[in-house]
Amino acid sequence: MAEELIVNPCLQFQPYFDDSTSFLLYAPKPGSGMKYLVVKRDEYPNVFDVFLDLSASRFDFLDPELDLDEADRDLLVENGVLVNSAESPELPLFSCQLSEFDPFQGDFDLGSLIAHPGIRFSPFDLGNFHSISQELHISPFSASVWIRDDLTGIEQGIWLSDSDAEVVSRLTASRSPNFPIDIDLARRLISAGILIDPLELRRVSQLRGNEIEVAQAKFQKDHYSVLKELFPGVQMRAMQRYYRAYVANGFMPFGDDQVERRYREHNEPFARLLQNQFASLMSLIAGVDVKLSYVYAASYVGGSVLAPHVDRKQCEYSISFQVDYEPEPPSGISPWAIYVTPLLGFDDAAARGETVTLAECERQAAAADPAAVNLANGDGLFYMGRELIHFRNELPDGHRSTSLFFHFVSVDFEGPLD
Ligand SMILES: [Fe+2]
DSSP: OGGGEEEOTTOEEEEETTEEEEEEEEEEETTTEEEEEEEETTTOHHHHHHHHHHTTSOGGGOOHHHHOOHHHHHHHHHTTSEEEGGGOOOOOOBOOBGGGSOOOOSOOOGGGOEEOTTEEEEOOOGGGHHHHHHHSOBOOSSOEEEEEOTTTOOEEEEEOOHHHHHHHTTOOBTSOOSSOOOHHHHHHHHHTTSEEOHHHHHHHHHHHHHHHHHHHHHHHHHSEEEEOOSSOHHHHHHHHHHHHHHHHTTOSOBOOSSOTTEEEEETOHHHHHHHHHHHHHHHHHHTSOEEEEEEEEEEEETTOOEEEEOOOGGGSEEEEEEEEEESOOTTSBOSSOEEEEEOTTHHHHHHHTOOOOHHHHHHHHHHSOOEEEOOBTTOEEEEOTTTEEEEEOOOOTTOEEEEEEEEEEETTOOSOOO
């Protein structure tokens, strides 16, 4: 019914500087993905006039019943500009709350624990409310504490209630708390890694250091390697929550030139925040100083196929970071393998500046014995996507797989980064 329709609260209006006779409307359409509609004055005169007029004030002043005819309404519903008021989209914001960590159950002596050496307290701040939520897609609604892993450079954010923030703000990195802490809160701070036993910290660091050494050697030899559990399970569940809601609310466009059946977004804001944190680890694994090129967030649905291919030059060093797989595999490991095999003749093709065709990648992949890489949520595949042909077979119906692709280039790379 037309009277239930409202203008999508997330609608964006974009004029064209070189063409005053058209503009772009785009909006997330729940269940369908981001929709883009070019409105040309010649083609849709009434929609053009009404929305140009509203762009100077507010789109929610529109009365769809009075201002539009039925054909206009159908067009705008189809393109997500008008939505049913009960189904209007909302931008999800990432947060991982301290309350999501199960309290540590063992015995401990508070005096022997220290605050993690990599903690950084971020107070609640009305001043950056807008930029945090709109540019990073993280929750601005409370204080948070960030724990940076010294070896990987990866930071995990933990959001705090007002009373918990008061306690955490008093902690000093690498120091024992010199004030009493409520036992239940202390148990959660331990399980979140905010308070830690220095011996345990050393043990975990040594293990991670060994894993990195193994991954470095494997990368040198095979141009790919895997690092496991780059974020703890509680953080991964928070990421799953964010990306499931982000896709369900329609914020990611559906389909692209490479894969028809995936939701995807170039430089999706939360993925971009994570990519910053992965740069030093990528450099460490590759043994080369790298800089960010771009990040791609993708949520594949049943029927998706990733054909054998090699990547473009903006993707010299990449990480495929597994976020989510549905239905949840009993082993925790995604059954949907990424296959990799070396591109034969890479050096010759690179020297001649040639692009390797998909047909050639297909031919080589069929003749090779590719390695299957199966990741659990939170694992990252580090790889050189220009030198390795990589692909995935068809994702079964009803399954869904969400990954982030962090792409990097050498610091001396001079071309466009997008
Ligand atoms: Fe690729």
